[in-house]
Amino acid sequence: xxxxxxxxxxxxxxxxxxxxxxxxxxxxxxxxxxxxxxxxxxxxxxxxxxxxxxxxxxxxxxxxxxxxxxxxxxxxxxxxxxxxxxxxxxxxxxxxxxxxxxxxxxxxxxxx
Amino acid sequence: xxxxxxxxxxxxxxxxxxxxxxxxxxxxxxxxxxxxxxxxxxxxxxxxxxxxxxxxxxxxxxxxxxxxxxxxxxxxxxxxxxxxxxxxxxxxxxxxxxxxxxxxxxxxxxxxx
Numbered sequence: 001x002x003x004x005x006x007x008x009x010x011x012x013x014x015x016x017x018x019x020x021x022x023x024x025x026x027x028x029x030x031x032x033x034x035x036x037x038x039x040x041x042x043x044x045x046x047x048x049x050x051x052x053x054x055x056x057x058x059x060x061x062x063x064x065x066x067x068x069x070x071x072x073x074x075x076x077x078x079x080x081x082x083x084x085x086x087x088x089x090x091x092x093x094x095x096x097x098x099x100x101x102x103x104x105x106x107x108x109x110x111x112x
Numbered sequence: 113x114x115x116x117x118x119x120x121x122x123x124x125x126x127x128x129x130x131x132x133x134x135x136x137x138x139x140x141x142x143x144x145x146x147x148x149x150x151x152x153x154x155x156x157x158x159x160x161x162x163x164x165x166x167x168x169x170x171x172x173x174x175x176x177x178x179x180x181x182x183x184x185x186x187x188x189x190x191x192x193x194x195x196x197x198x199x200x201x202x203x204x205x206x207x208x209x210x211x212x213x214x215x216x217x218x219x220x221x222x223x224x225x
Contacts, residue, residue, distance in 0.1 A: 004154075009152075034213065036216075041218065042218055042219075043116070043203055043205070043216030043217050043218050043219050044155065044203075044216045045215075045216070046213045046214065046215070049213065089154050089155070091154075099157050099160060099168060100155075100157070100214065102154030102155050102156070103154050104152065104153050104154050105152075105153075105154055
């Protein structure tokens, strides 16, 4: 049973527009959420995180929104750039020191 | 600062052969993880170390997989014997246990023929 779900395997966006990647979770004990970015033949790299005490966290072009009642989070990238093309993984844990549970990932393609 | 180093990057073996992967975490990181990533899937935890101690190995198939972290620094993950279904990328990650942010190596891609 998947505890972290990314239901869109892929997303294609035009350069300069907004990219919205979605993630749902089922375990209400999760209280720390992260997004990782992965290029081919490389390991995932940390992008941004959010604690359940917040509903928004922003870092430059990247913003993560958390809706606890819906058990849903999203990553917004504005404006999207071709270099953002990668696989994005959503991850969740119980506390900031808990084991991370990853979704299956969404492949983002940003077209020039 | 050097990142997480893994070797080998690629390994091709025949089934029933043994294989070992090595990981050198970021200096000062006391927490080390081994993850398995199958094609089209997210990383799945195999084992987590806090210093030398394996604090979570519930997902490690102990009949064929073993791991160790000597002196709380480098770690090795071994599979013996390998099966066809073990073909995957084996990722090592380290962290400081405070922020939850993990630093991943480039992974070791295993192909079992």
